[in-house]
Amino acid sequence: MTKLVIVGAVVAAALLILMRSEQGGADDGDTAYEEPGLLDQADALFQEFTDMNSSVSPEQQGRNLAAFMKMIRVSEGTAGPDGYRTIVGGSLFDDYSDHPRQKIWIPSINDYSSAAGAFQIIRRTWDGVQGKLGLPDFSPASQDQACVELIRQRGGLRLAMNGEFAAAVEKCRKEWASLPGAGYGQRENSLAKLQTAYLNAGGQLA
Numbered sequence: 499m500t501k502l503v504i505v506g507a508v509v510a511a512a513l514l515i516l517m518r519s520e521q522g523g524a525d526d527g528d529t530a531y532e533e534p535g536l537l538d539q540a541d542a543l544f545q546e547f548t549d550m551n552s553s554v555s556p557e558q559q560g561r562n563l564a565a566f567m568k569m570i571r572v573s574e575g576t577a578g579p580d581g582y583r584t585i586v587g588g589s590l591f592d593d594y595s596d597h598p599r600q601k602i603w604i605p606s607i608n609d610y611s612s613a614a615g616a617f618q619i620i621r622r623t624w625d626g627v628q629g630k631l632g633l634p635d636f637s638p639a640s641q642d643q644a645c646v647e648l649i650r651q652r653g654g655l656r657l658a659m660n661g662e663f664a665a666a667v668e669k670c671r672k673e674w675a676s677l678p679g680a681g682y683g684q685r686e687n688s689l690a691k692l693q694t695a696y697l698n699a700g701g702q703l704a
Contacts, residue, residue, distance in 0.1 A: 552660050558702060559659040565701030566658040566666060567617075567645055572695040573676040573687045574618045582638040586613035594637045597624045607683050617645040618674070648673050661704040663696055664689060 552559065571577040576584050583590050591598040591614065599621050601610040612621040615636065619627075627633070627647050633640040649655050654669035667677055667689060675682040678689050697703070 554660050554702075554704070558661075561700045562661050562702060563646070563649075563655075563659050565696045565699035566649070566663070567642070568699040569692050569696040569701070570645065570670075570674055570677075571616050573692055574616075574674060575676070576616045576618065577695075581616040582641060584615065584618075586611045586618060595635050597621055597628075597636050604684075606685070615641045617641060617648070619644060619648070623648070661702045663693055663701065663703055667692065 554562070568577065571581055576582075580590055583592065583594070585591055585598055585600055585602060586604065587602045589600075589602075591600075597612075597619070598614050599612060600614070601612050603609075604611050613619065614621075614624075616638070619641070624636070624644065627644045628640075631643060631647060633643060646655070649658055649666075649670055652670045652673050654666040657663075657666035657669060668679065671677040671679045671681075674680065675684040676687055677692070678686050680686055693703075
């Protein structure tokens, strides 16, 4: 089996874990959704991921990635009901056909933000990753794929999959303002709090 096929299977498993947790009616899950082919483009997304000599099993790598993604939602305040349709500031959108593209004034940063969805992706970042991956909409499955790509672009994918939690958070801190050390003047969560969220979501530490 090629490295890319293995990686695609691992990441697909991670997103399926996320989807099943939503459908299972978990206390912190969103409305259940169904999207076929969560990672049809896995090979294109993860061709730069080459560390397949990890001692972590492929199954656990998938669980670690899913847990890392859930941790981001906890940090961004979107782990509760309706996280996938949350706009920064707490309002909700109903149309998944595209990023809501609403600019909301945020007093704490004295500026506007267009962050939306489970991973609070801003419009400009979404346009870039959507074009790169060919994502058809802003559905939960598309948001999940975009999140994984953003982790990869920051150099944190291998670390997250292998359970190197603190190192992965450090790599991703400039992508999500709520992560410790982000430095954007917004509320930042402690590494200890986020590690607890990661472990509670099924992640393991290296």
